[in-house]
Amino acid sequence: MDVNIKDISIKRATTADLPKLVEFLQFLVAAERPFDPTLKEGQIFYYNIEDFISDEKTELLVIDYKHQIIGCGYAQIRSAKPYQNHELFGYLGFMYVSPEFRGNGFNNLLLNDLKKWVLSKGITEVRLEVYSENEPAIRAYEKAGFKQILTTMRCDIS
Template sequence: MEINKIDISTRYATHADLPKLGKFLQMLVEAERPFNPTLKDGEIFYYDLKTLIEDEQTAILVIEFNAEIVGCGYAQIRSAKAYERHELFGYLGFMFVSPEFRGKGINKLLINDLKQWVLSKGITELRLDVYHDNDAAVKAYEKVGFKKLLTTMRCDIS
């Protein structure tokens, strides 16, 4: 599918977007299941999307192509640990692009807009979590400047 940049726009999510965002959230969960054996079966809600839309410390953005939502993500202002150099940082989450729109620069556009929102709050530290074995996502984030920092490890001892 050819995408004309003129047909793409970014905007803040609204309550009217909740049904579509809910579908995206379940698609994201399904995409992440192979990387996390600890996830419960059935629907999982990582976030309360309504609360995030209303939160002044969070910006949920949606990407539209020809007036159809094809991607989303949020930036949230969070407190850093007492031992870190910065007091606050921006955290990215709920990064999702519809499968048919992947590889077309939409994720980069979304991250750039989220970065601008975080910068507008006077914050220059930006973080996100990604499954270590999710090579496609890791590469996508590295392409826009992220570097690996910490690996969470687990062990089933039953």
């Protein structure tokens, strides 16, 4: 879809955005199911979206295109492990752009705004998680400056 960047804005999510955000979360879960055999069937809520809207340590943003929500993502201030060389870090999650709007750089605009918010809190470490088999997402995050540092492994021993 050819979209004029002038028609795009990134804003803080409000409770009015909840129905669309709940829908996006289920689309995200459906996209991640092939990568994770441990996910339960049916609807899954990784987090309480409404809590993110009111939480001071979380910035939940939406991408607005002509008064239609087409994407979202959040940054959350979290405590680092005691052995790490930073006390706090920004954790990014719920990164989603509607399929028909992908490939226009909107996820990168969103990432930049989330990074700015984390920086405004005096924090310079930003992390996110992505499934190791989700190669398009990995490429996109590497393009945005992220580097892989850890792989979680599992084994079903039943």
